[in-house]
Amino acid sequence: MVAQSATSLKPRNAKDTAGKKASGSIPNTPVFTSEEELFAYREMLLIRRFEEKAGQMYGMGLIGGFCHLYIGQEAVITGMQMAAKKGDSVITGYRDHGHMLSLGMDAKGVMAELTGRRSGLSRGKGGSMHMFSKEAGFFGGHGIVGGQVSLGTGLAFAHAYRGNDHVSMTYFGDGAANQGQVYESFNMAELWKLPVVYVIENNHYAMGTSVQRSSAQTDFSRRGISFNIPGEKVDGMDVRAVRDAAARAIKWCREGNGPMILEMETYRYRGHSMSDPAKYRSKDEVQKMREERDPIEQVRLRLLNAKAASEEDLKRIDASVRSIVAEASEFASHDPEPDPSELYTDILL
Numbered sequence: 001m002v003a004q005s006a007t008s009l010k011p012r013n014a015k016d017t018a019g020k021k022a023s024g025s026i027p028n029t030p031v032f033t034s035e036e037e038l039f040a041y042r043e044m045l046l047i048r049r050f051e052e053k054a055g056q057m058y059g060m061g062l063i064g065g066f067c068h069l070y071i072g073q074e075a076v077i078t079g080m081q082m083a084a085k086k087g088d089s090v091i092t093g094y095r096d097h098g099h100m101l102s103l104g105m106d107a108k109g110v111m112a113e114l115t116g117r118r119s120g121l122s123r124g125k126g127g128s129m130h131m132f133s134k135e136a137g138f139f140g141g142h143g144i145v146g147g148q149v150s151l152g153t154g155l156a157f158a159h160a161y162r163g164n165d166h167v168s169m170t171y172f173g174d175g176a177a178n179q180g181q182v183y184e185s186f187n188m189a190e191l192w193k194l195p196v197v198y199v200i201e202n203n204h205y206a207m208g209t210s211v212q213r214s215s216a217q218t219d220f221s222r223r224g225i226s227f228n229i230p231g232e233k234v235d236g237m238d239v240r241a242v243r244d245a246a247a248r249a250i251k252w253c254r255e256g257n258g259p260m261i262l263e264m265e266t267y268r269y270r271g272h273s274m275s276d277p278a279k280y281r282s283k284d285e286v287q288k289m290r291e292e293r294d295p296i297e298q299v300r301l302r303l304l305n306a307k308a309a310s311e312e313d314l315k316r317i318d319a320s321v322r323s324i325v326a327e328a329s330e331f332a333s334h335d336p337e338p339d340p341s342e343l344y345t346d347i348l349l
Helices: 032-058 073-085 098-104 107-114 149-163 180-191 239-254 283-293 295-303 309-334 340-344
Strands: 089-091 166-173 195-200 232-235 260-267
Touching: 032 098, 032 107, 032 239, 032 295, 073 098, 073 166, 073 195, 073 239, 073 283, 073 295, 089 107, 089 149, 089 232, 098 107, 107 309, 149 166, 149 180, 149 283, 180 195, 232 239, 239 260, 239 295, 283 295, 295 309
Parallel strands: 089 166, 166 195, 195 260, 232 260
Antiparallel strands: none
C-alpha cells in the first residue's frame, strides 16, 4: 500500500483545487480582516522561525533528548487560539513548542527549557516534551502517545464541575488516534457532556507510517460516530478554515452539547523527530506541499494581493520575529543549568 500523497490534502468544501497556487481563492472559505491576517501571519511566522532555530541548536548539540518540530502545522494552533478565550485549557503531545508560543508563553522560557536551563518553563527538567504553565492554561506536552487525551478529558470534567464556560482543547495526532484510552475518553466525554474539543492533527504519517497502512478508518472526523460525537474535517493548512471550525466547535461545547472532534488535515515538513530522516516519503511530495499549501505563504500572498501589507512591511515583521528568536536562543545558551538540588523537587512520595 502506498503512502498518502500530499496532493490528497484538499481544502474543506472545495473542488478541483489540487495544484492551485496558494494565492488562489477557495470557495466557502471564511474571510479574514487585514488585522486578522497580519496577526495570523506574525503568530505562525514566530512558530516557524522558533522551530527552525530549535532545529539548528539541536544540530549543534545544545538541545538534548527528543525534539519534535511543528514546521508546516502552524495554522492549526494559531487558528484554534484565535477562537479561544482566556480560561480555556490546552493540552497536547510531544510536538508542543508551537502550542506554547501561541498561548503567549515566553520564547526565552521555552528555549531555555529545550536547552535544559534554570529559567526553562519546567526549570530545565522537562525538556522538549514536558513543559507546563498553569498561568497560560497550558497543561503540558506529553511523551506518552495518546496519554494526554484522558488528561484533557479530565480538564473538561474540571470545567464542568466548577460550572464555568471554559473548554478543554485536547490535541493529538493520527497515530495517537488509534490508542485505546482515546476511545475510553470519548465515551466518558459524551456520556457526561464534557466541554472538550478533540483536535486530531492528522499529518498523515504518525511516526513514519502512512495512515492508510495503519488505520482502518482514515477519516478521523468520523472516529466519534459510535459515541454520538460530531466531527468535522478541516483544511489544517488554511488558518481561516481552522479558526472558522474552531469557533463552531468551541461554541458547541460552551453551550453544553458535549464534545466535538476536529480533524485537522495538516502536514509536517520535517521528520517525526530530529532523529528521523523521513525516508518514507519523497522529497518531491514535501516540496509540492511547501510550494502549493504552505500556511504562512498563503497568508503572505493574500496580504500582498489585497495590498494590506507591502513586501517591506512583511520583511519588518520577519525581522522582528527573528530578533525575538535570536534573543531567546542567546538567553538559553547562557542561562545557568539547574542547581543539583532540583533533583529532589517535584517528586511524589
